[in-house]
Amino acid sequence: MFVDSSAFLSILKDSDDAALLLEKIKGSRRPCKTSSGVRAAVVMALAESRADRPGVSAEGVETATEIFDALLKALNVYEVAINPRISSDGCALAGRFGNRTKHPAQLTLENCMALAAAEYLRLPVLHSGAGFDRVGKDDLADWRAGE
Numbered sequence: 582m583f584v585d586s587s588a589f590l591s592i593l594k595d596s597d598d599a600a601l602l603l604e605k606i607k608g609s610r611r612p613c614k615t616s617s618g619v620r621a622a623v624v625m626a627l628a629e630s631r632a633d634r635p636g637v638s639a640e641g642v643e644t645a646t647e648i649f650d651a652l653l654k655a656l657n658v659y660e661v662a663i664n665p666r667i668s669s670d671g672c673a674l675a676g677r678f679g680n681r682t683k684h685p686a687q688l689t690l691e692n693c694m695a696l697a698a699a700e701y702l703r704l705p706v707l708h709s710g711a712g713f714d715r716v717g718k719d720d721l722a723d724w725r726a727g728e
Contacts, residue, residue, distance in 0.1 A: 582606070583699035584615045584658055584707045586622040586691060591709035593627060593652065598709050605707055606656050613658045614702055616667075618694045620660060623649050661702065663694060671697035677724055678716050686715035700725075 584606065592599045606613050627645035628637040653660065663671075671694035678686040679693055688696065692712060699706045700721070706713055 582609050582613045582707045583695065583702060583704040584613050584619070585695045585709075585713070586619045586626070587709040588707045589615070589619065589623045589649070589652065590626055593623075593648070594630075596709065602707065602709060603656075606658065613656070613707070614661055614698075614704060615653070615658050616661050616663055616695060616698045618663050618671075618691055618698070620649060622691045661698065663698065664701075667694065667697045667701050670700065673697075674724065678720070684715075684720075686712050686720075688712050688716070 582605065588602045588606075590596075592602055624642060624645045625637065627648060628641040629635075631645065632638065632641050652658075671690070674696050675688070675690050675693040676682065678684045678688045678696075680687045680689055689712075692708075695708075696706060696713070696716070
């Protein structure tokens with residue numbers, strides 16, 4: 582399973598679906614994966630949410646990085662790099678399902694990069710929120726086929 586930033590942030594914020602997300606990660610037969618793009622999104626969001634004023638600080642980013650690293654270790658989630666193919670596919674997915682298109686998913690660029698990484702690794706995406714659910718199997722099959 583590929584863990585998206587929305588899932589990590591729900592876990593860190595102890596949202597309503599946090600326990601279910603944790604159960605899915607811990608119950609996975611193989612170690613879950615995430616990406617360096619997800620790391621950036623989670624660390625920056627966490628640093629900003631913990632700041633006492635708008636924006637982030639170097640110290641806040643350092644602390645958020647330590648929290649995220651500890652979470653990855655505790656959950657046995659491995660991080661993969663974004664290679665040129667994933668990056669290219671992420672841009673292509675954003676052109677189909679992104680928040681600058683008319684597609685109902687309205688995924689962010691970061692979500693499209695996560696979806697591209699999951700597709701590259703042939704893993705389902707673990708997420709929190711409805712955006713990914715609005716990308717149907719037929720949508721992805723058409724994208725894979727180049728239609």
